[in-house]
Amino acid sequence: MAHPSTVPPRGRATGRLLGTVAAALLLAGAPAPAPAAAPLPAPAPCTAGTGPYQRELEEHLGRPVDGVQSEADCTAVRAFQEREGIRPADGHASLLTHRTLTAVRARANPNAAKRCPVRPHRVTCVDLDRQLLWVQRDSRVVFVPVPIRTGRDDRETRPGWHEIYWRSRRHVSSLYDDAPMPYAQFFDEGQALHGRPGSLYDNDGSAGCVNLTVPDAARLWDLLTEGGAVYVWGVKPGTDD
Template sequence: MTERHPRTAPHTPRPARRKRLAVYLVLATSLTLCGAAYPIPPHPGPGPAPEPVPDSPAPADVLVPGEPREPGQVAYLMDTPDQVLPPLVYEPTAAEEAVEPAEPAAGVERLVEYVPGDEVGAVACSRQAGPYQRQVERWLKLAIDGKQSAADCAAIRRFQTDHGIRPNNGFAGPTTWGTMRLLSARANPNAAGRCPVRRSRIACVDLDRQIMWVQNGRKVTFGPVAVRSGRPGYATRTGTYPVYWRHKNHWSTIYNAPMPYAQFFSGGQAFHAIYDNIYSTGGSRGCVNLTYSDAKRLWGALAQGDPVHIWGRRPGA
């Protein structure tokens, strides 16, 4: 429809204009509540750098990163939303495709454990049972009682030291358990047969274990790697979906946040990188998050049209 100039537009009676305005307001409210947005042109670039997020004390019963951020390191708002409706699909220019997304700051991808607020840098060996105490005890072949002991702490510390998890204070947190879960899956991630075996490529997302991989037939061609899926109220949808659009420099116009190496498969849900700890205790808002390094490699391991099969449920979601 061609937009008319106000002076040449036909006269509309006041009651009709009020009614039309009311309809527009209802539609706008509905779109806002469901998280959608009118299509707008893609973000031209990263814009101004986010402000540094100050560190603040946390209660003892709240898990926080066990090591502070590097001086001057900023935190992007990484919990990009499930937009419900698909993003505006367009063909990126060759110049845009040639630009790689900004790399994360040094140290962002290192394995940092989440510990109680009163144990950040304060203890050499945690006396507290972590949220994954029993799972970690079972994996390390310790006595499974869900209680932290000196022997438990020593064994957990050895594992953390061997795998570069910091701080290595023996707390059975999400990073330690997530690393164990990933190690257990490496030999044969599809041992349970939950992902369909096809003669072509398929991406497999196991929400129970918070891992994903790509397989072609029975051969694993990518991964497995750790992922972070939807938090409570924003669950990642299960089922099988095709990768319908890829944009390596995608920008969430709703939350003004980057979604590097985005590969959309269901509405606003996509694989994409985060500039954050993949084992953080909060989930995404529907997307399947990967580390920057893994998302960049996945970009070359999938193509538009490839199926994505998702099953299970994120622990706690």
């Protein structure tokens, strides 16, 4: 029997064993532990000034409703824009941000006023009053409300029932300086649902078409087909009846 002084303590033996295993793993090419992640940089200060729809955004976001932009207001608006994919997400309470807010508020029940007829087939609903578009089948919304831009004064989008009669994915206008009209779906004598590259709101309205952002127009293209029903009602703000 070995003398007690010649038996290594259990803890010391275990440590030697673990050290031997670790060395073997390193020699075998085992990956080294990952370094600690660097801290994320602080977000840039939000410096956008007061926007035309400041009060509406303040109310929705639970901010003090005074119509005057603060840095906290700006940060809250910017976070809303980032959640909704608005570009630029700069904290400015712009027309696009307000139109998107209108769409967000309508998501739970866009047809609460029952202005868009309910049918067993898909109906693309174009609400000129609120500048919104959605698609429903029966009472079920299958394409949530999105902001749109419709015809300006004297070029209003025509109300009533329509039918998609022609689709052109990469359409270019032959009437308006070769303007691109991606994902065009024509529903009434040249008026179409289509994407508009750039800003939707850089002038008073379209020449009668229903303009969407390009991503929204692409999603709508994938949903609709020729022969699909389109129903338009209401009056675009700033135009005559």
